[in-house]
Amino acid sequence: MPKLLFAPMATLSHEAMRRIIEHYSPCACDEYYTEMIQATTFIGGGKFEQFYVRPGPCPERVVWQLTCGKAEPMAQAAKIIAGLGGIGIDINMGCCAPEIVRQGAGIAWMLKDRAETEELLRLVRKAVPENMRLSVKMRLGDEDYKLDELLSFADMLAAQGVSQIVLHPRTRKAKFKRPPHWNDAQKLFEHLEKHYGSSICRCINGNIVDFQSLCSVQKLVPLAEGFMIGRAAVQKPWLFGDLARQLAQDSVGQSAVEQLEAAGLAGSACLAAAQDGANAGAEECADGGASGGAQSKIDSLEIVSMFIDNLVECQPEEFWLSRAQRFFSYFCKNYSFANYLFTQVNNAKNLPGMKQAFEAYFEKMPNERFLSRSL
Numbered sequence: 453m454p455k456l457l458f459a460p461m462a463t464l465s466h467e468a469m470r471r472i473i474e475h476y477s478p479c480a481c482d483e484y485y486t487e488m489i490q491a492t493t494f495i496g497g498g499k500f501e502q503f504y505v506r507p508g509p510c511p512e513r514v515v516w517q518l519t520c521g522k523a524e525p526m527a528q529a530a531k532i533i534a535g536l537g538g539i540g541i542d543i544n545m546g547c548c549a550p551e552i553v554r555q556g557a558g559i560a561w562m563l564k565d566r567a568e569t570e571e572l573l574r575l576v577r578k579a580v581p582e583n584m585r586l587s588v589k590m591r592l593g594d595e596d597y598k599l600d601e602l603l604s605f606a607d608m609l610a611a612q613g614v615s616q617i618v619l620h621p622r623t624r625k626a627k628f629k630r631p632p633h634w635n636d637a638q639k640l641f642e643h644l645e646k647h648y649g650s651s652i653c654r655c656i657n658g659n660i661v662d663f664q665s666l667c668s669v670q671k672l673v674p675l676a677e678g679f680m681i682g683r684a685a686v687q688k689p690w691l692f693g694d695l696a697r698q699l700a701q702d703s704v705g706q707s708a709v710e711q712l713e714a715a716g717l718a719g720s721a722c723l724a725a726a727q728d729g730a731n732a733g734a735e736e737c738a739d740g741g742a743s744g745g746a747q748s749k750i751d752s753l754e755i756v757s758m759f760i761d762n763l764v765e766c767q768p769e770e771f772w773l774s775r776a777q778r779f780f781s782y783f784c785k786n787y788s789f790a791n792y793l794f795t796q797v798n799n800a801k802n803l804p805g806m807k808q809a810f811e812a813y814f815e816k817m818p819n820e821r822f823l824s825r826s827l
């Protein structure tokens with residue numbers, strides 16, 4: 453079964469958000485990437501840095517994403533943060549925000565002199581214990597990127613000990629509305645598979661919002677071994693649980709069908725039996741998953757209260773409002789009058805005021821309070 457990863461997202465991929473996802477999708481997300489941690493600020497002991505390195509609720513599944521335009525601070529920060537445990541250190545080579553690129557960070561690492569990027573990776577790899585993974589999240593490159601250059605960039609990553617690549621197959625300037633270049637993603641993954649086999653894990657990211665879109669991406673990029681999801685998992689914190697169940701169901705069904713085909717028995721009765729097997733697999737999976745498991749309805753007000761409580765516990769007071777506004781800007785998309793609701797929430801002066809805005813909305817729209825999971 454492919455693995456599922458939560459995307460690094462500044463102001464969103466923090467512990468308060470991860471707790472919500474883990475609550476509604478227990479054990480379904482294989483890797484939780486953190487929001488990017490600015491290496492220089494981190495080693496300088498910035499006031500808020502302790503909040504960026506909170507590892508909960510699943511420290512063993514955290515991937516720490518670092519950003520910086522210079523190699524030495526990145527290596528220094530990587531060394532300290534690797535000491536906190538988790539799966540490994542990820543270098544942000546995809547962020548295109550102008551202030552990040554100006555610092556020489558994010559996608560600038562794909563565009564600058566190759567020797568500089570090589571040196572960054574060499575230093576970070578050396579700073580991080582061997583049993584911790586070094587990964588890179590990247591885009592395709594600039595608007596005029598060439599596939600050959602992308603492949604040789606990937607060769608350089610491999611030579612420097614990178615063992616997982618997450619590709620968001622858009623160019624530097626491409627916004628989220630333009631479709632990703634899935635073809636080139638598949639070409640890159642063919643290259644990685646051919647030359648590095650299982651020593652580099654190939655993960656894909658972009659526009660996955662449900663099982664159907666995941667299957668479409670899987671068809672276009674069949675060599676992807678992992679699927680990273682960002683915005684949709686914020687809007688629907690139960691999404692990973694739903695996807696994991698559907699993937700498990702699919703793989704039980706697939707392997708049963710494959711076995712039947714191998715035995716030359718793939719008639720319709722046998723296929724129906726295989727399908728039953730798939731359903732049984734799905735039930736087992738649902739039974740295994742604590743509170744998020746077999747439910748088909750989710751109480752919106754429970755999510756709102758839980759998120760607010762988590763924020764108070766996991767974030768400094770200075771961040772409460774802005775982080776809540778950012779989360780609710782995605783979460784409100786679940787409702788018919790999303791813009792109206794978000795405006796009410798956004799105008800609230802404090803966290804209790806935000807909760808009241810939701811309560812007032814559900815008084816007017818009681819049928820919308822309970823959200824369905826796509827089971």
Ligand SMILES: Cc1cc2nc3c(=O)[nH]c(=O)nc-3n(C[C@H](O)[C@H](O)[C@H](O)COP(=O)(O)O)c2cc1C
Nearest residue numbers: 459460461462488544589620658659660681682683
């Ligand atoms: C609000 C926001 C913040 C983001 N911050 C980061 C970041 O810190 N590091 C990073 O590598 N990508 C960042 N991204 C990009 C996402 O990780 C991901 O590549 C992008 O959202 C596409 O995936 P999606 O379609 O599943 O959302 C951010 C995206 C959003 C929407």
